[in-house]
Amino acid sequence: MTRDPMTRDRFTEDELQAWVDRHLDATRSAEVEAWLDANPDAAKRWRAYRRDMDVLHGVFDPVLAEPVQDRLNPAAIRARTWRPLAARAAAAVLLVALGAAGGWLARGDGLGRDEAAQTLPKDAVLAHRVFVAEVRHPVEVAADQEVHLVAWLSKRLGRSIKAPHLTGQGFELMGGRLLAAAGGPAAQLMYQNSEGRRLTLYVRGTGGGDTAFRIQRANGVSAFYWIDRGMGYALIGDLERGRLLDAANAVYRELTEYRTP
């Protein structure tokens, strides 16, 4: 269809398509219809387009009213795909608990509650600074190999870890790497949001009992850290305190959920 730019009541092709799809507001739509009423040839064509779509709806809309089978229930799908992981995690946590009681403390590496709680954020922030700035190789294993990443880090740390999802906070997993720390191996998982801001989650086995969330802030980065059942966690990012706390809560929640199948 050709458009006459001098005539105000003519419409662009795109606008007429939008009329077919009912994307126009009521006023503009009425203008199109008035114009169609005055132009029978154009009306035939454009109204046929709408009619075709109506017939299409007539064929497939009944699907919307059908009962949905259980196999398409998201909660059921999640439960089905997560159970084996959760079961494995439960076993691993038991080992971790035994390990914490029988191994780390008995070995007497001297990291008491306070000491562990102090070295953890320090090491984590250091690792954050080094790798967060890395453009080409921020992670050793990328998130597209998440299963391998988690299995590998779990093996090296000697305990089952997982990569919490921070999608709700707008961060996606980029991947992770293995690091050396005074007490043994540590894992770093890195996340990034759409603005390119990065968060790291630092995880390592540690002595000392459980702690509450603590926060430390230095040189523009905040670290939330806590110890839970022999594992130390620190979440670090250049984020405003409230948002980082949200993310830390999400991490904590997921790790806890994971533990109880």
Added chain:
Amino acid sequence: MSVERDIEALIPSLRRFARALCRDAHLADDLVQDTLERALSRLFLWRRGSNLRAWMFTILRNLFINGRRTRYAPAATLTADQWEVLLVHLPEQPARMEALDLLRALDRLTEDQREVLLLVGLEGLTYDEAARVLDVPAGTVMSRLSRGREALRRLLDRDDPPKLREVTSNDS
């Protein structure tokens, strides 16, 4: 988790789209199930605040493209009888014939045109959402839509006296 609820709310629409692609209720639900499994296991790839509907349709459409000749392919070519199954809710003969004609015509469009017509015309996606799902510029969506509609209209040829032939292509 609220994203999960948002995904659940999209299921009827995903099922309808899958039904239109597969034409078979069971295969279509397989496709939706695969879509949900993939989405739920990769939620970390979805950015909060970005368009969940476009993301879900993208996953479904890509799965379909990869599996349409294997996993989601009907065991045999659909016969007219099987098509009729889609139309059991249309007992009135004229409506039924019109619907059957439309399905046949839809099958004669190019793949590109058909998927745009289904995404926009049936699922009500915006042109921008359709462009994201298909990973093409918005202008391409518009031209496929426009050609697809015209092709469909001509195939259906309801009451098409020759004088309407003035509306020839501007297929540039």
